[in-house]
Amino acid sequence: MKRNNNHIHWYPGHIAKAERKLKEQLSLVDAVIEVVDARIPLSSCYDNISGLLKDKPRFLLVNKSDLVDKNELDKFINLLKKTQKIEVISTNNKNNKDLNLIIKTAIKLSEPRIQSIIAKGLLRRPARIMVVGLPNVGKSTIINRLTRSSKTKTGAKAGVTRQQQWVRINPQLDLLDTPGIIPMSQPDQIRATKLAFVNSVGDNAYSNDVIATELLNMLNDKQIAIFKEFYKVSSDTDLTIDNIAIERKWLKPGGSPDIERTSGYILRDFREGKIGKFILDEIET
Numbered sequence: 001m002k003r004n005n006n007h008i009h010w011y012p013g014h015i016a017k018a019e020r021k022l023k024e025q026l027s028l029v030d031a032v033i034e035v036v037d038a039r040i041p042l043s044s045c046y047d048n049i050s051g052l053l054k055d056k057p058r059f060l061l062v063n064k065s066d067l068v069d070k071n072e073l074d075k076f077i078n079l080l081k082k083t084q085k086i087e088v089i090s091t092n093n094k095n096n097k098d099l100n101l102i103i104k105t106a107i108k109l110s111e112p113r114i115q116s117i118i119a120k121g122l123l124r125r126p127a128r129i130m131v132v133g134l135p136n137v138g139k140s141t142i143i144n145r146l147t148r149s150s151k152t153k154t155g156a157k158a159g160v161t162r163q164q165q166w167v168r169i170n171p172q173l174d175l176l177d178t179p180g181i182i183p184m185s186q187p188d189q190i191r192a193t194k195l196a197f198v199n200s201v202g203d204n205a206y207s208n209d210v211i212a213t214e215l216l217n218m219l220n221d222k223q224i225a226i227f228k229e230f231y232k233v234s235s236d237t238d239l240t241i242d243n244i245a246i247e248r249k250w251l252k253p254g255g256s257p258d259i260e261r262t263s264g265y266i267l268r269d270f271r272e273g274k275i276g277k278f279i280l281d282e283i284e285t
Contacts, residue, residue, distance in 0.1 A: 008193060034059070036060060040280050046133075063142065194281070
């Protein structure tokens with residue numbers, strides 16, 4: 001992949017603050033749901049999640065599965081199950097069929113800690129979970145789906161600040177409704193660029209034209225053909241921002257390609273799934 005070095009900018013101060021917040025909240029929950037983006041199911045995982053969570057049970061939700069090819073996604077799910085040795089569930093925001101499985105899995109993972117509480121002579125309480133993940137992988141939507149019919153907040157627990165509230169999902173499960181957001185310190189610019197593709201990096205950290213160019217350069221032959229068909233670029237013409245702009249007549253006064261406008265459309269169309277269903281990670285063979 002062609003790329004400019006160090007064109008994605010990270011903010012270590014923000015990262016440290018978010019990780020401290022996460023560690024504070026971890027002591028309050030029994031299990032963690034980590035959400036990743038199906039378009040980059042490997043690149044949107046947090047490398048040091050085990051180091052942060054210690055022995056806290058977790059499982060993966062591969063979100064936005066409607067934006068990718070199911071057969072291709074299944075390969076990544078199997079890989080994640082094998083390498084991380086945890087439960088992996090694919091989900092999307094188009095239906096709620098998987099909500100019961102998500103809830104049952106969270107309760108199951110919480111049970112060992114519940115049992116340790118009971119062994120100490122305390123009464124059984126609902127399991128407590130927290131949702132974490134990188135920006136824009138869909139954490140808030142997952143929380144909204146889980147809590148849509150749950151409007152009863154169970155109130156502040158001992159040692160919990162007033163801003164941290166619990167929501168009763170059902171009699172067996174409570175959700176901490178201030179989820180820990182895990183940003184990443186990312187020296188790997190290829191991975192950082194993939195995060196920018198799916199809008200997991202603030203748009204003030206990069207230029208649209210650079211990221212759109214990186215996206216076009218990363219596509220395989222099959223994906224290039226799909227892009228060309230979508231933007232009506234001739235099969236014997238290079239897939240570039242200039243050629244897309246010319247074909248779509250996104251031009252500046254005087255007739256030169258409007259690179260900024262075209263770059264914005266390319267990123268928007270990709271992120272909204274208008275062009276096709278793409279997974280941009282690869283499984284090493």
